[in-house]
Amino acid sequence: MAKGPPPRIAVLGFSIECNAFAPPATRTDFEGCVWLERDAITADARARAPIALPETPGFYAAMDATGPWQPVPILLAMAEPNGPVEEALFAEMMTIWRKGLEAAKPLDGVYLCLHGAGLTTARQDPDGDLCAMVREVVGPDVPIVATLDLHANVSQAMVDNPDVFVGYRTNPHMDMRERGEEAAVHMRALLRGTRTVKGFVRLPIVPPTVTMLTGQDATDRPYGEMIDFGQRRAADADCAGRIMNVSVMGGFAYGDTAKNGLAVVVTAREEDADEARSVAIEVAEVGWMNRERFRARLTSLEDATALALATGADPNKPAQCFADVADNPGGGGRGNTMWIIEAFHKAGVQGCYVGIINDPPLAAAAHAAGKGATITARFNTAETNEFSKPFEAEAKVIELGDGHVTGRRGIFAGRDMRLGPTAALAIGGLTVVVVSYRTQCADPAFFEMLGLDIRAARSVVVKSRGHFRGGFDEFFGNDRITEVDAPGLCSPMLKRFAWKNLPRPVIPLDNDVTWQPPSLRR
Known part of the structure; x- marks a missing residue:
């Protein structure tokens, strides 16, 4: 049987963690960190000492190791955490991404390297807007895999548009390259015809940053316990091979958005929708049980x-x-x-x-x-x-x-x-x-x-x-x-900030916060 051409995979990224109380991020902030277009992305990803964060090099390495493929790099924009990105700059990025995708069609897949806690001076969900735009351009059948920082503030658009949602599991972030490699594994599965469904649960908890350590030697690790539980459930006999990824996203309080809140996103094979929803609820229940431990002590x-x-x-x-x-x-x-x-x-x-x-x-x-x-x-x-x-x-x-x-x-x-x-x-x-x-x-x-x-x-x-x-x-x-x-x-003492958009009531800002697990029904 004759082999077809190697799959054409678009590569693009937007990675910045935005603090609503900090000064706006400008083009200089991105150009001083990572602003790579077209073939410069591929060259950096395969370099000995890349300037980009490790997810993209990890994705490239795993794709290279698992078969032929043709990267179609467009724009990788990363900056140190800052204030909201100037809207005109983000609009320019969106134009570059859209035109690049349009010009590259037909595509066989898209890899998105995101942070997930971005803001602009006019938008609360630029990451979700990017995901939605990519899906609009490539259509419903082209596989999209996204990697995200575990400090992402997760919107419905960030869940619905990628086929597989891959969040970091470690804080400090020691597994960025591994998550990029995982994204490549999922991309190969999607290219072979796997289709997916996701379970998504958000808790009324906005964890202070110092409560989100995951290392086994941490003094207190309520967040790490959620991640550990999710990984054990994914490996259980009743889920193994059916659950593709469990991501527990702690969020970034200083984004001050309506989508703030500790979130669980579970990706499963299309025929295993019930497992995706039930595992997401189980992981969320572990977090809710430990809710009083999400308070900063300095x-x-x-x-x-x-x-x-x-x-x-x-x-x-x-x-x-x-x-x-x-x-x-x-x-x-x-x-x-x-x-x-x-x-x-x-x-x-x-x-x-x-x-x-x-x-x-x-x-x-x-x-x-x-x-x-x-x-x-x-x-x-x-x-x-x-x-x-x-x-x-x-x-x-x-x-x-x-x-x-x-x-x-x-x-x-x-x-x-x-x-x-x-x-x-x-x-x-x-x-x-x-x-x-x-x-x-x-x-x-x-x-x-x-x-x-x-x-x-x-x-x-x-x-x-x-x-x-x-x-x-x-x-x-x-x-x-x-x-x-x-x-x-x-x-981390969150009561010192004048919040405008954060959903209320939430732990640790409010008393008498309640939550009920959502129904398992579709």
């Missing part, structure tokens, strides 16, 4: 300062890591609040590394002064954000760099990173790493690129919510990590 700045002071003064105490969770660039934070730096400096904390602070003017000033110079370090001279207050102190420039580094561990492992001009500044007992491109401090390479050895520090402050755990776990176990309650654009 350490006060005063107590954190006392711990850092004591640790720096006693070399026999184990070193400590302090997470500035409210100023996490991975959640839209600006990466430059000074609350912890100011408190530690004033208290005289010794042997502390702090990173990474996003302050291009200060990095430029350090480079102009040169290594070894003593300068007045003025933080946030160009910032107007309410949380990014100015701070200044005498500092010695101890190292300079260009910020070009390959990630070593965690979510950035193997990824080509460009942080712009960087500097290590000695400020009293603190060594502060300053960069020019806003990125969360999730990889020890961001200290090591300036010659700083984490093992030499008595304490380390990271501007990150949770992904640092996947990079710094070789230095700090969970028993030596303190999540600090300081002000910021992504504080």
